[in-house]
Amino acid sequence: MxxxxxxxxxxxxxxxxxxxxxxxxxxxxxxxxxxxxxxxxxxxxxxxxxxxxxxxxxxxxxxxxxxxxxxxxxxxxxGRSIGRILGRRAFWSLDLRVSDATLEPRPETETVVELALTVLQPPDRAAAIADLGVGSGAILLAVLTERPAAFGVGVDISLGCLVQARRNAERHGLAARAAFVAANFGAALGARFDLVVSNPPYVSTGTIATLDRTVREFDPRLALDGGADGLDAYRTVFAHAEAILAPAGTLIVEIDPAAADAVTGEAARHRLEVVSMANDLNGVPRAMSLRRGDG
CATH class of the missing domain: 1.10.8 (Helicase, Ruva Protein; domain 3)
Structure with a gap:
């Protein structure tokens, strides 16, 4: 004993x-x-x-x-992180509530927000945004905060994530410009969007055991596991992109810096062309913007 x-x-x-x-x-x-x-x-x-x-x-x-x-x-x-212990995490200019159902937002994901804001110009432009795998709402709500004429739809397969994202939208006065849908990435979306963003699970299954304890034991596996090669979720997102992107719409995804070439190749197989890459604060590629090859 x-x-x-x-x-x-x-x-x-x-x-x-x-x-x-x-x-x-x-x-x-x-x-x-x-x-x-x-x-x-x-x-x-x-x-x-x-x-x-x-x-x-x-x-x-x-x-x-x-x-x-x-x-x-x-x-x-x-091994629990400070954010999980306190139940909240700072992201962009937001104080977001997190739960055991949500991935804890991380600073490198702000690179997706920065790239999204360069696409949504001018700042008062009306735009429809979809966030596939919305989690706590971090990316979607950060973009809506900076783009007051935009409307967003957050999609997640986890009901726990959708509850948390909706609560975060309400806390920050964004509920009137955000809707939340239970679905597998873009499968249930019938509309066309000017901007689609996603931070999909991209850790290969065999690598999860090597991650830091705060991640492998406390972040939801659903938000981490990208399959054998880490690309399963990208394949789904890219397959849905053709149906939900407006003709001149942009898709922005977070990537593992080491997988940039692999993600680019997978995008090409779905007729998506890389427009730009953005580095995070560590100087490595973290976000990729793409458009339909026929756009």
Missing amino acids: AEPELPIFAGEADLATLYTTLKRTFREAKLATPDLDARLLVVETLNVTTAQLIANPRLAIPAALVGELEVRARERLA
Whole structure:
């Protein structure tokens, strides 16, 4: 029988001690960003500001909040990300709620948004947008925030994702310009769209076991697994593109930088031509825009 874990905080209940102890614990556990993780958990859980960590270090913390911080710290040590623990993640200019059903939005996906905004010009242009595999709503809602005359449809096979995306749209005042549909990518869409965006699952099945623990154990497998070669979802998206893209419409997909050539080849088999590629902040290809070869 395993011995019970010792408490992290051992009854200490002033702000400075809790913060210092958590930083030390996370450093000893070799987390990638121990100090940042500790600060975020302390600020969010104990309802204090970053300034109070400096100005009021001896602030007494109620036992109930210390217990909640202990629980969240254990979750982080078990591999759950800060975003999943707090139930939200910053993306673009948005504060998005996430759940166990949704992929946690990541900074590199903002490259898709940036490329989409270059397509939707001028900014006041009326446009119809479809997001295939909408997840938390990150890409679609970020684009709608920047393009006030646009209307979007978010599609996902996961009802849990659709619930979360709709809630995020409501939180950010975008519900009137967004609709959500349960379907497999573009299969149920009868309209034509000026812009179609997608961050499809593109991790090859055999590679999932090698991913970071926070991804392989806590992101939904449905949002990760792209099949044996990582291209299954692209094949579906590309097959649907001909029916749902307007004649001069653009399709933008997120890609694995290492798979750029493979995705380009698959697109060509569906009569889609690459218009441009965009690099993420690491300087590697992350988003690809395509148009119909006869467009």
